[in-house]
Structure formats: C-alpha cells, structure tokens
Amino acid sequence: MxxxxxxxxxxxxxxxxxxxxxxxxxxxxxxxxxxxxxxxxxxxxxxxxxxxxxxxxxxxxxxxxxxxxxxxxxxxxxxxxxxxxxxxxxxxxxxxxxxxxxxxxxxxxxxxxxxxxxxxxxxxxxxxxxxxxxxxxxxxxxxxxxxxxxxxxxxxxxxxxxxxxxxxxxxxxxxxxxxxxxxxxxxxxxxxxxxxxxxxxxxxxxxxxxxxxxxHLQQKSVALPSGSVRTARELIDYDPMAIGSVVDLATRVHSSVRALEEGFRRHLHTTPMNYLRHVRLDRAHQQLRSADPAENTVALIAQGWGFRHLGRFAQVYRSRFDELPSVTLAAAKS
The missing domain is CATH 2.60.120.10 (Jelly Rolls)
Structure with missing residues (x-):
C-alpha cells in the first residue's frame, strides 16, 4: 500500500x-x-x-x-x-x-x-x-x-x-x-x-x-604586501577588541585568510591571531599596572580584553611579563 x-x-x-x-x-x-x-x-x-x-x-x-x-x-x-x-x-x-x-x-x-x-x-x-x-x-x-x-x-x-x-x-x-x-x-x-x-x-x-x-583554493597563496600587512596591524593596534577572528581581519583588508597569514609570517614573523593576542595581553598589562585594586580584579580586566579562561590568562601573562597578573595589580596601589 x-x-x-x-x-x-x-x-x-x-x-x-x-x-x-x-x-x-x-x-x-x-x-x-x-x-x-x-x-x-x-x-x-x-x-x-x-x-x-x-x-x-x-x-x-x-x-x-x-x-x-x-x-x-x-x-x-x-x-x-x-x-x-x-x-x-x-x-x-x-x-x-x-x-x-x-x-x-x-x-x-x-x-x-x-x-x-x-x-x-x-x-x-x-x-x-x-x-x-x-x-x-x-x-x-x-x-x-x-x-x-x-x-x-x-x-x-x-x-x-x-x-x-x-x-x-x-x-x-x-x-x-x-x-x-x-x-x-x-x-x-x-x-x-x-x-x-x-x-x-x-x-x-x-x-x-x-x-x-x-x-583555486589549492594554489599556493601569495603573501599579502607589506603595506596591507601594515594596515591590518594598525587595525589591531587601534582597537584589538573590534577584531573577532582572522576571517574578520582578512575581510577588512580585502584579503584571503591564507594571504594574510603568509604576509604576517613574512613581514612580522608571527600570525595575525598571535599578534592580536599579544596586543590584547599588552593592553591588559597596562590596565593592571594603573588599576585600583579596590575597584578592579584580575578576572574583570582579563575578560575585558577577551581572555575568558583565567588560569590560561595567568599562564601566558607570566610567560610574557615574568610575573602573575595578581602581582601586577597588587603593585598598582603602591
């Protein structure tokens, strides 16, 4: 039936x-x-x-x-x-x-x-x-x-x-x-x-x-020119929280992701996301140095710069600045 x-x-x-x-x-x-x-x-x-x-x-x-x-x-x-x-x-x-x-x-x-x-x-x-x-x-x-x-x-x-x-x-x-x-x-x-x-x-x-x-996708990507890499870097430096992903950054500079990544490796010896992470880490470091410990916490500042996992943030922060973020914040009051 x-x-x-x-x-x-x-x-x-x-x-x-x-x-x-x-x-x-x-x-x-x-x-x-x-x-x-x-x-x-x-x-x-x-x-x-x-x-x-x-x-x-x-x-x-x-x-x-x-x-x-x-x-x-x-x-x-x-x-x-x-x-x-x-x-x-x-x-x-x-x-x-x-x-x-x-x-x-x-x-x-x-x-x-x-x-x-x-x-x-x-x-x-x-x-x-x-x-x-x-x-x-x-x-x-x-x-x-x-x-x-x-x-x-x-x-x-x-x-x-x-x-x-x-x-x-x-x-x-x-x-x-x-x-x-x-x-x-x-x-x-x-x-x-x-x-x-x-x-x-x-x-x-x-x-x-x-x-x-x-x-076309399998063809070897041509690295982004230094001028375009500089533009991408300036976008990150100006507002690192406005960049959500490497795709977002590539779109803003009218590039493919592969060309952008190759350009960063060739001209800056890093990747776009590593550069973005370091800029955010530097901004968090600057804020921790000037913050009032009575009104701020490490977690609040870290999350404000896109670091959601506090333990991982403390690890990469210590690796870059040779001290824990809590130490930086505590020293800000002195």
Whole structure:
C-alpha cells in the first residue's frame, strides 16, 4: 500500500531532544523545514507510521536527522541551498537528475539546486543526516578563502566518498554533527559555539570535497604586501577588541585568510591571531599596572580584553611579563 502524505497540521511529541512523529502529514512539514517541500510515499499501513527526527539550527545552516519506522520514498523539488547527505546507520538511494548514489556512512551525496531529488529504498532503521547550507553562507566563506567574490555558483561533485583522501576530514566533521544532533551536545547551544561549528562545516566542505573552485583554493597563496600587512596591524593596534577572528581581519583588508597569514609570517614573523593576542595581553598589562585594586580584579580586566579562561590568562601573562597578573595589580596601589 502506498500512502501519499500531504502537509497538514497534526500533533507530535518530543522525546529526549528528538521529535517522534506518528502521522505522515506532519512528517511532510518537518522535511520541508530541514530540506524542502516534498512528497512522502509510505509503503506500509499509515497506522504503523513513525518518524524520529531532530533539526538543529546553526547560523546559515541546519542539521536534520531522520529515521523512519516503515519503508518510505521521499521526492523533493530542487532545494534552494546546498545539502550534504549521509547515513550513519543503514543506507538508501539518493537520485538527483541523472546522478544516483547509494548513501551510507561512508558514501554520501552533495545536492544543489537544479533537479528533483529522490530518496528511495528508505528502509526502517536507516538514519539519514542532512546538512543544509544557505547560498550566502557558503559563498561568503568561499570569498574569504579566495580573497575575491566567486564568479559562478559553486558546483560540487555529487558523489561524496567520506573515507578517501581529504574527505576523511569532512567525514570527521559530519560525525561530530551526528553526535551533537542525536545527543544535543554543548556545541549546538549558544551563539559563540554555533557560529564556530557552522564555520567549521562550510570550511571542511569547501576544502575537502571537489568543486569548481578546488584548484583555486589549492594554489599556493601569495603573501599579502607589506603595506596591507601594515594596515591590518594598525587595525589591531587601534582597537584589538573590534577584531573577532582572522576571517574578520582578512575581510577588512580585502584579503584571503591564507594571504594574510603568509604576509604576517613574512613581514612580522608571527600570525595575525598571535599578534592580536599579544596586543590584547599588552593592553591588559597596562590596565593592571594603573588599576585600583579596590575597584578592579584580575578576572574583570582579563575578560575585558577577551581572555575568558583565567588560569590560561595567568599562564601566558607570566610567560610574557615574568610575573602573575595578581602581582601586577597588587603593585598598582603602591
């Protein structure tokens, strides 16, 4: 028996961080949220239908986890974004246009706008993970890595071999996502960790899986000229707390991250983030020397300059200034 589900409003319940759905109509809504509007064919009695799912939103992407309790087939129109698919448990057929792939834990697929995608032979117990990445998120990251805006849309190879060559790095990232999605780990909570995790996913995909810009990314980077390095250094010196990451700094000086890092190594014999860390450390040192110990603490000053871990701050501070920050602060009153 084939039951075709159409989107409707049906109740569902959450179980241990995931969602347990017992009606095909509601499954359509969940699939649309994680992938795109779809048709769901259920090859069994609708009364026995179940879907366990979990969708985690990250900046610019989301992670979807799906496991059906009965045989199904899903047909989805072309997505408006990039979708990475793999199956931590079991396997199913993924077909997009003339391309087809048996998706397992070691063999995935990257779907992008253009063709209807079919998820077929989806048997009970098979887990599917989908990572949906927005156009802007992926192309912004690519522009940062290239040092320029891409001329054409990114076109990935459809077949994804997760245990071969550079793709083994992407495999480790996807398995991390699987653990976080199924166990609701700490990386999927809070703006700082979710931003870092989203950046890790897009970076791993662009550097590990072949696409039409892969050769450009693999080319040896030309170091940033000394004048541009000086501009980057002046930006750090003027307001070190305004620079959040090496990507942020590279964007401000219209450079790729690799060219910026190579320029700092060649002209300053350090990296951008090491230079930023030293400037922040120097500013913390200056403030500790002039602060009133009755109104300030080491923790307060350290956190004001971006050092969240007090023990690590004390360690690097002592290494640079040959005394603990508490000693510097205590001496300020004399």
């Amino acid at each position: 084939i039951a075709t589900a159409e989107r409707a409003s049906k109740p569902y319940r959450s179980v241990q961080g995931s969602t347990l759905i017992t009606h095909p109509d509601e499954a359509i809504a969940v699939i649309a949220d994680s992938y795109s509007a779809a048709r769901l064919d259920v090859y069994d009695s609708a009364a026995d239908f179940s879907l366990r799912s979990n969708i985690i939103e990250l900046p610019g992407l989301n992670i979807g986890y799906f496991r059906f309790g009965s045989p199904v087939r899903v047909a989805a129109p072309p997505p408006s974004c990039y979708v990475v698919c793999f199956a931590p448990t079991g396997g199913l057929d993924v077909t997009s246009g003339a391309r087809s792939r048996i998706v397992t834990g070691n063999s995935g697929a990257v779907v992008f706008p253009g063709d209807i995608t079919y998820f077929d032979h989806w048997e009970p117990g098979t887990e599917l993970m989908s990572v949906r990445i927005e156009h802007k998120t992926l192309e912004t990251k690519l522009a940062q890595m290239l040092g320029r805006s891409p001329d054409d849309p990114v076109r990935f190879r459809f077949e994804l071999d997760l245990n071969k060559g550079a793709c083994s790095s992407l495999s480790r990232v996807l398995r991390l996502l699987h653990a976080e999605a199924t166990e609701l780990g700490p990386l999927v909570h809070g703006p700082l960790t979710t931003t870092v995790l989203a950046d890790l996913v897009t970076t791993a995909l662009l550097t590990s899986h072949p696409h039409n810009y892969s050769e």
